[in-house]
Amino acid sequence: MQVSVLASGSKGNATLVAMNGAKILIDAGISATRIKKALAAENVDAANLDAVLLTHEHRDHVAGLATLARWYHLPVYSRRKTLASLPISIQQAIADASRTDTLVPDSLFVAEDVAPYGATKSLLHPVDGAFRLAGLRITPFSVPHDAADPVGYRIEGDSTVTVCTDLGFVTQSVAASIDGADVLVLEANHDAELLKNGRYPWPLKRRILGNHGHLANTDAAWAVAHLERRPRDIFLAHLSQENNRPDLAKETVSNILAGQGIEIPLHVTKQDEAVRLR
Numbered sequence: 001m002q003v004s005v006l007a008s009g010s011k012g013n014a015t016l017v018a019m020n021g022a023k024i025l026i027d028a029g030i031s032a033t034r035i036k037k038a039l040a041a042e043n044v045d046a047a048n049l050d051a052v053l054l055t056h057e058h059r060d061h062v063a064g065l066a067t068l069a070r071w072y073h074l075p076v077y078s079r080r081k082t083l084a085s086l087p088i089s090i091q092q093a094i095a096d097a098s099r100t101d102t103l104v105p106d107s108l109f110v111a112e113d114v115a116p117y118g119a120t121k122s123l124l125h126p127v128d129g130a131f132r133l134a135g136l137r138i139t140p141f142s143v144p145h146d147a148a149d150p151v152g153y154r155i156e157g158d159s160t161v162t163v164c165t166d167l168g169f170v171t172q173s174v175a176a177s178i179d180g181a182d183v184l185v186l187e188a189n190h191d192a193e194l195l196k197n198g199r200y201p202w203p204l205k206r207r208i209l210g211n212h213g214h215l216a217n218t219d220a221a222w223a224v225a226h227l228e229r230r231p232r233d234i235f236l237a238h239l240s241q242e243n244n245r246p247d248l249a250k251e252t253v254s255n256i257l258a259g260q261g262i263e264i265p266l267h268v269t270k271q272d273e274a275v276r277l278r
Contacts, residue, residue: 001159003183004276006030006038008237008269012060013165015185016042020157022134025074026053029060032067038274047072050134051125054078055166056147057085066093069123073097077133079140080126081149091124098123141177143167146212152177159183162231165238168211170223180229183277185269188221188236188253189214190243198243214238217249221256230264233277237269246270 002018012030016023016039023044028035036046052074055061065086068074070093076083083091098121130139140151145166152164154177162181164174178184195205195216208214215223217236224230236249246268253266269275 001157001161001183002042002276002278003161003185003235004038004042004274005185005235005237005267005269006035006042006274007271008165008235008275009239009241009271010060011241011271012063013238014038014064015163016044017155017161017163018042018044019155019159019161020135022136022157023049024051024053024133024136024138024155025049026153026163027055027061028052028065028068029058029063032064032071035064035068036071041274042276049074051075051077053138053140053153054082055143055152055163056145056150057082057087058147058166061166062086062090066090069094069097073123075123075125077125077127077131077138079128079149079151082147082151083124083126085148094123139177141173143174144169144171144212146207154178154181161185165215167215168213169215169219175223175226178223179227181231183233183235184224184231185235185237186220186223187215187238188217188244188249189238190216190240191245191248191252192216192218194248195240195243200242208240208243214240217244217252218256221253224253224264225257225260225262230262233265233267235267235269235275235277239269239271241271 004016006014013027015026137156139154159182161183163185165187
């Protein structure tokens with residue numbers, strides 16, 4: 001198993017999960033060139049990705065998607081409302097890639113989407129419940145965020161990796177979805193006091209602090225502390241450059257967990273550099 005958070009933060013997000021021979025990219029929020037180079041540094045050819053999973057349609061999660069679609073004709077999975085909410089330019093790029101003269105192998109498509117040989121196949125795959133992809137079981141789960149139909153993903157093979165960012169708070173269903181993961185990528189966006197006393201205008205502060213905003217360091221820590229089956233490794237993700245610091249996020253989460261008698265390795269993600277676990 002390999003988990004590499006290629007980039008994480010308000011300027012762009014992308015995470016590689018490689019397991020059981022499958023290679024999945026979760027979000028494509030940085031340029032396709034950066035994604036290609038970052039994957040190469042992880043010994044992965046972008047052309048060999050099995051799919052892209054989108055958590056939601058915000059730019060910092062989809063900015064490189066149109067070019068990736070043109071270059072590699074990758075299938076894209078997400079909730080129907082998310083796919084419908086993608087910028088028209090991205091939808092058009094994916095539609096154009098779907099009509100390429102180079103036929104995409106049937107193995108890249110879920111069974112119900114396979115068309116007769118030579119027919120146009122859509123690269124957009126709306127999903128609701130759990131589905132199988134390249135030998136992995138993938139379960140999208142709803143998260144509270146101000147997007148069309150945002151989700152996290154639970155990816156199960158020989159191990160379980162759960163990616164859960166961009167959420168205002170941890171609901172019971174989210175807690176159930178992240179419980180039992182071997183590796184957890186969890187948002188630790190901000191320190192509440194830094195945010196409240198910072199220079200952001202109040203409407204933006206209110207959005208971030210709201211139930212459909214972003215998760216604070218303390219909330220991330222308590223979410224983990226309350227799990228019945230805790231992960232063996234945690235990535236702290238989507239840190240705010242304005243309202244957080246890597247050392248503060250790690251210290252806050254670590255101290256709360258230690259106070260509960262819990263010790264788990266914490267890996268703080270970065271905006272401009274990959275952070276990996278192999």
